[in-house]
Amino acid sequence: MMEESSLLSLPEGMRVEHIQITEHGLVIEVKASHPTSCCPLCAQTSDSIKTHYRRVLRDAPCVGRQIQLLLMVRKFYCRNPYCPQKVFTERLPTFVEPWARMTIRCCQQITSIGLATCGKGGARLAARLGMQTTRPTILRRIMGLPDVSGSSVVYLGIDDFAFRRGYRFGTILVNLESHRVVDLLPDRRAESAAAWMRHQPDLAVVSRDRGGEYASAAREGAPQAIQCADRFHIVKNLTEAVQVLLARCQAEILVEKKQDEPGQDEQNKPIISIEAWRPPEPAHVEKVRLARRAGRYARYQQVVELNRQGRATKEIAGRLGMSDRTVRDWLKQGTFPEAQKRRKKQSSFDPFAPSVLKRWQDGEHNGLVLWREIKSQGYTGTERSIYRYLTPEICGEYGDLAVCA
Ligand SMILES: [Zn+2]
Secondary structure, eight states: OOOHHHHOOOOTTEEEEEEEEEEEEEEEEEEEOOOOOEOOOOOOEEEEEEEEEEEEEEEEEEETHHHEEEEEEEEEEOOOOOOOEEEEOOOOTBOTTOOOOOOOOHHHHHHHHHHSSSSSHHHHHHHHTTTOOOOEEEEEEHTTTOSSSOOOOOOOEEEEEEETTTTTHHHHHHETTTEEEEESSSSSOOHHHHHHHHHTTTOOOEEOSSHHHHHHHHHOTTTTSSEEEOOOHHHHHHHHHHEEEEEHHHHHHHHHHHHHTTSSSSOOOOOSSTTTOOOOOOHHHHHHHHHHHHHHHHHHHHHHHHHHHHHHHOHHHHTOOHHHHHHHHHHHHHHHHOOOOOOOOOOOOGGGGHHHHHHHHHTTOOOOHHHHHHHHTTOOOHHHHHHHTSSSHHHHHHHHHHHHO
16 A cells, blocks of 8 residues: 555555544554664664554544544664663654654644634634644644744844733843744733843843833843834834924914914904803913814825825725724815814803803993802802903903903
């Protein structure tokens, strides 16, 4: 049955004795028939067979069928008088480990599945492919893989990663010469990273984020190494800084433009609505709000431009890092959607505002009088509190009178 043994890619000297199709797959009886075998200790060949015995092995599947090998192998006597190993089992080094219950090629397939998927997903996929395995087996295979580089790391990249976003973080260590992950740590504490670095005496450069933890880790664990900020974090910081700068510039340009516009003098200023009649926001709050608005406005213009170029909503959203829904809403509205100014919580003055404004317009500009009036109607605030509403900006040319009232 030579053809079958080459069809099944069995190693030289193995003969297929019998193939049986069962409910679950194929059971193949194979017999080792090489006349000699090498002693694993002294490497001397021997042809003295002591016994035959059977090993049951799982093999890589064949056209989706599970394969079970019934492998008949032998024990040999070592005839080397100086060798302490008197009896040894036949070795099939390229095919199966001495005590394994699975062929090497089957192990390799499971490892590959595990590396491409994960423990749980790998077990499901393997079952579909005709391989019987479990999640722990897959994980054990992956954990058992030799370390990619046993050699020391000279240029190290270090950063954190999330096991679960926002909850649990680990540390990833990358050899920047080979661009390979060399280790993962279960947390992102400085002590853990420093302990790892202490075992790397050749570390010359540590490329890290801008945070303090890995900086102190490198200081502690690899004081000889030069620390540098990695390109990713530099570009990220730069991007953020440029965004804020541009937003601020735009806000300033917008403010300037607004001031230049004619017909905005105090006389013609329309009487503002009750809704907007609140104490002015502090300068720093306004600055941030304007910067945000400018950023938003720039983004709105990008959305419109991309839409004009015929890009799909999804693509626009992806390119600008926005949600599909926002892009759709913005385009639907057709104009720049002003953010709703966050409304302060209802003030006790609010219910009295309409009557105060009316009295103001009628010519009553004495704050004390206005306060007494609304106090008699149930206003519980202090006299001072109503002055905050009677500022020059709101009350136009009579502003200072109001404040002095
Ligand atoms: Zn020997």
